[in-house]
Structure formats: C-alpha cells, structure tokens
Amino acid sequence: MDERELLLLGILKVQSQHGYQINEFIERNLSRVTDMKKPTAYALLERLSQAGYVEVRSEQEGKRPPRKVYSITPSGERVFIDLLRENLARAERMTFAGDVGLMFLDHLPQAEALDLLRQRLSHLKEQISAHERAPRHEHSQGVDLAMEHILMLLRAEQTWLTATIQRLQEA
Amino acid sequence: MDERELLLLGILKVQSQHGYQINEFIERNLSRVTDMKKPTAYALLERLSQAGYVEVRSEQEGKRPPRKVYSITPSGERVFIDLLRENLARAERMTFAGDVGLMFLDHLPQAEALDLLRQRLSHLKEQISAHERAPRHEHSQGVDLAMEHILMLLRAEQTWLTATIQRLQEA
DNA sequence: GGGCGCATGTAATGAGTTACATGATTGA
DNA sequence: TCAATCATGTAACTCATTACATGCGCCC
Numbered sequence: 001m002d003e004r005e006l007l008l009l010g011i012l013k014v015q016s017q018h019g020y021q022i023n024e025f026i027e028r029n030l031s032r033v034t035d036m037k038k039p040t041a042y043a044l045l046e047r048l049s050q051a052g053y054v055e056v057r058s059e060q061e062g063k064r065p066p067r068k069v070y071s072i073t074p075s076g077e078r079v080f081i082d083l084l085r086e087n088l089a090r091a092e093r094m095t096f097a098g099d100v101g102l103m104f105l106d107h108l109p110q111a112e113a114l115d116l117l118r119q120r121l122s123h124l125k126e127q128i129s130a131h132e133r134a135p136r137h138e139h140s141q142g143v144d145l146a147m148e149h150i151l152m153l154l155r156a157e158q159t160w161l162t163a164t165i166q167r168l169q170e171a
Numbered sequence: 172m173d174e175r176e177l178l179l180l181g182i183l184k185v186q187s188q189h190g191y192q193i194n195e196f197i198e199r200n201l202s203r204v205t206d207m208k209k210p211t212a213y214a215l216l217e218r219l220s221q222a223g224y225v226e227v228r229s230e231q232e233g234k235r236p237p238r239k240v241y242s243i244t245p246s247g248e249r250v251f252i253d254l255l256r257e258n259l260a261r262a263e264r265m266t267f268a269g270d271v272g273l274m275f276l277d278h279l280p281q282a283e284a285l286d287l288l289r290q291r292l293s294h295l296k297e298q299i300s301a302h303e304r305a306p307r308h309e310h311s312q313g314v315d316l317a318m319e320h321i322l323m324l325l326r327a328e329q330t331w332l333t334a335t336i337q338r339l340q341e342a
Numbered sequence: 343g344g345g346c347g348c349a350t351g352t353a354a355t356g357a358g359t360t361a362c363a364t365g366a367t368t369g370a
Numbered sequence: 371t372c373a374a375t376c377a378t379g380t381a382a383c384t385c386a387t388t389a390c391a392t393g394c395g396c397c398c
Contacts (some may be wrong), residue, residue, distance in 0.1 A: 003268040004386095011274045020349050033270050040386055042351060065349040065394065084279065087272030088287035091294035094324060096265075097174040099204050099317035101258030104181040106313055108255065116259035123262035142277055146270035149331065153265060156327035160320065175358095191377050211358055213379060236366065236377040 002083055004036050005053075008044055009072055009080040011060050012054060019045055020058055032131060033146050036148035053079050114168060121161045173254055175207050176224075180243055180251040183225060187240035190216055203302060204317050216241055224250050240340055285339060292332045299325050 007030075022045075023038045045068075048054045053076030060066045072080065098120070105113050126156055131151050136144055174277045178201075184192055193216075216239075224247030231237045243251065256268045269291070276284050302322050307315055 004272040006275070007271050010271070010278070013275075013278065025271060028236045033266060033274065035264075035266050039351075041380060067349065081279070084272055084275055085283075085287055086268065088276070088279075088284065089290040089326075090269070091295075092268050093206070093298065094321065095204060095206050096321070097263050098180050098258065098261070099320055100174040100181070101255055102317040102320060103204065103313040104177070104184075104255055104310070105259070105316065107181070107184065108252070108259075112256075113259065116256060119260040120262045123260075127262060127264070140274070142274040145276065146273040147334070149270055150265065150267070152331050153324065153327060156324060157262075160323050162275060164316070208359060210379070240375065
C-alpha cells in the first residue's frame with residue numbers, strides 16, 4: 001500500500017510534473033508494473049501535499065486548463081528514501097487468486113479441468129507476448145529491471161502450467 | 172475478488188461446517204494460499220446465505236456457544252462450478268509491490284541497494300523454508316498442487332534475485 | 343460541428359482490515 | 371484462578387475503484 005506513494009514520489013524525484021502528465025506516464029510506460037488508476041493518483045498527490053512531501057504550484061499555458069505542478073520537497077525526499085529502503089528490503093508475501101481454483105480442480109471432470117487450464121495457459125502466453133512486444137526504455141535501467149522480473153515470473157508460470165497439464169493428462 | 176466466495180463454497184461443498192471451524196481450517200491449512208481474515212469470512216458466509224447459496228442452521232452442543240452450521244445449496248453448487256470454471260480458465264494479471272522499489276534502485280548508493288536486496292533474499296529464503304516445512308496433506312491433491320505452485324514461484328524468485336544481485340555486483 | 347485531447351477532480355460504492363466486544367467452558 | 375479455546379460478530383476505518391462531471395482548445 002505504500003508502494004503507490006513510493007511510485008509517485010519517485011516519479012516526482014526524477015522530475016516535477018503535473019497530475020495529468022504523471023498519469024499519462026504511468027499509463028504509457030508503467031501499466032505492467034502498477035495498476036494504480038487516475039483518480040487514485042490525484043487523491044494521493046493531494047494527500048502527499050497535505051503531508052508536506054510535495055509542493056504544488058498552479059501553471060497555465062495560454063487558455064488551456066490550469067495545471068497543478070507537483071515537486072518533491074526535502075522532507076518528501078527523505079520519505080522517498082525510507083519507503084524505498086523498506087520496499088527493497090522486504091519480500092512480499094505472495095498469494096494468488098488462481099490457486100483457489102487449483103485446490104478444487106478435482107471437482108470437475110478431468111477433461112474439462114484440463115481444457116480450462118489450457119485456456120489459462122493461452123491467456124498467459126498472450127500476456128507474455130504483450131510484455132515482449134513492449135519496448136525497452138533505455139533511460140531507466142530500473143524500469144527494465146522490474147519488467148524483466150515480471151517477465152521472468154510469467155515465464156516460470158508458463159513452464160509450470162505446461163508441465164502440470166502434461167502431468168495431469170498422464171495420470 | 173470472487174475467489175473468496177469460491178473458497179468458502181468449495182470448503183462447504185466438501186463438508187458442511189460452522190464458521191469457527193471454517194476459519195480454523197483456513198488458518199491452519201490454507202494460510203499460505205489465502206490471506207482472508209476471520210471477520211471477512213463471517214461476513215461472506217452471511218452474504219452467501221442471503222443469496223441462497225448456503226443454508227444455515229443453528230446447533231448447540233451442551234452449554235457451549237451456539238454455532239451456525241452452513242451447508243451449500245443446489246444453487247450454491249451451480250455457482251461454485253461457475254466460479255471454479257472462471258477461476259481456472261483465467262490467468263490473473265500479476266503486479267508486485269516489490270517492483271516499484273526495483274524501478275528506483277539507482278537512487279541509492281550501489282552498496283546499500285545490494286545490501287537491501289540481500290535482505291530481501293534472506294526473507295525470501297525464510298518463506299521458502301516455511302513452505303517446505305509445511306506438511307503435505309494427503310487427502311487433498313488440489314491443495315498440494317496450489318502449494319507446489321506457490322513454492323515454485325518462490326524458488327523462481329529466489330533464483331532471479333540471486334542472479335540479479337550477482338549481476339549488479341559485477342557492474 | 344463533432345469528437346478527441348487536455349486537465350481537473352467528485353461522489354458513490356465496495357471490499358476488506360483492525361480493533362473491539364461478549365461470554366461461556368476447559369485445563370493447568 | 372488464570373489463560374486459552376470456543377463461537378460469534380460489530381464498528382470504524384482505509385484504500386481504491388467506477389462512473390460521472392466539467393469545460394476549453396484543436397483539428398478535420
């Protein structure tokens with residue numbers, strides 16, 4: 001839950017930006033790493049500025065809608081570093097919705113169960129190729145690291161699912 | 172979000188039980204597969220019975236507190252099968268809080284970043300050995316399948332983290 | 343003139359957690 | 371007699387999402 005603040009502070013640490021810009025950036029480049037939605041980002045930016053971790057100033061270009069440009073403050077930078085340390089040192093506990101289904105696999109006829117798992121596998125493959133199609137962005141090695149991480153987990157999942165389907169077929 | 176209903180219906184499909192018993196079972200045997208908390212389960216059981224997917228009857232043994240015994244209804248069984256099909260066919264999208272930290276790795280001195288990742292790795296190893304210590308339960312091959320799945324992902328994570336630390340060290 | 347892009351949000355809702363409340367029984 | 375176990379929940383809260391609202395500028 002703290003990772004959303006970390007994300008926003010991190011983005012602002014690299015460069016001051018206005019809300020719309022931040023949301024665009026997340027949507028275009030980080031959609032595979034985070035699932036934070038726009039209103040959430042706006043609300044969080046508001047909260048961060050209440051807390052004094054970011055500063056806001058209004059800007060207007062011509063007659064376009066005014067924008068709120070957010071910049072990280074010194075105290076925000078400290079919080080950023082703290083959150084970053086905590087995030088890096090921690091190994092999140094993983095639970096997966098998909099495992100619940102696996103637990104009750106034997107409540108379906110085997111043929112159907114296998115068929116459903118094959119559908120799961122094909123969705124997985126789509127996700128993987130979507131990831132592979134995504135361009136590396138040279139500027140940030142960190143983002144690439146995160147992407148690579150997700151891709152590796154997806155591939156591990158694929159390998160396991162394939163083997164599991166195989167195994168169930170033989171049994 | 173539907174997987175909690177699926178879990179409860181699945182448990183009740185195997186055997187009618189009262190709330191406390193269900194929560195005990197989840198805590199003892201499924202704590203690695205789900206993180207659902209007790210009040211959530213109680214509330215969900217209530218909702219399921221409102222919807223007619225489970226039946227409730229009160230029981231009392233001696234002077235112990237009365238219990239509400241839940242049984243799955245025919246319509247509940249249908250919902251269970253539907254939820255199960257959906258769950259099995261779907262490949263959930265994965266996002267990980269830990270990736271946000273990775274993205275900003277370069278905002279810390281390399282030595283510290285490496286140190287923090289080593290901490291992450293050691294937490295991971297603890298989780299893995301906790302899993303390995305957990306007894307297989309012969310009765311349900313499904314539960315074992317789910318456990319094995321999680322263990323496989325944890326190990327993949329471990330391998331990757333180790334390699335990544337290595338790689339960063341050399342750079 | 344119509345739709346997309348820019349730029350901000352609010353309101354309603356939902357899901358789930360934490361902390362708390364209650365009270366009897368059983369075992370050390 | 372003290373703690374743990376049994377058995378139920380409620381209340382307050384947080385977090386995040388969805389759907390909606392607003393209005394100007396720009397391009398075709």
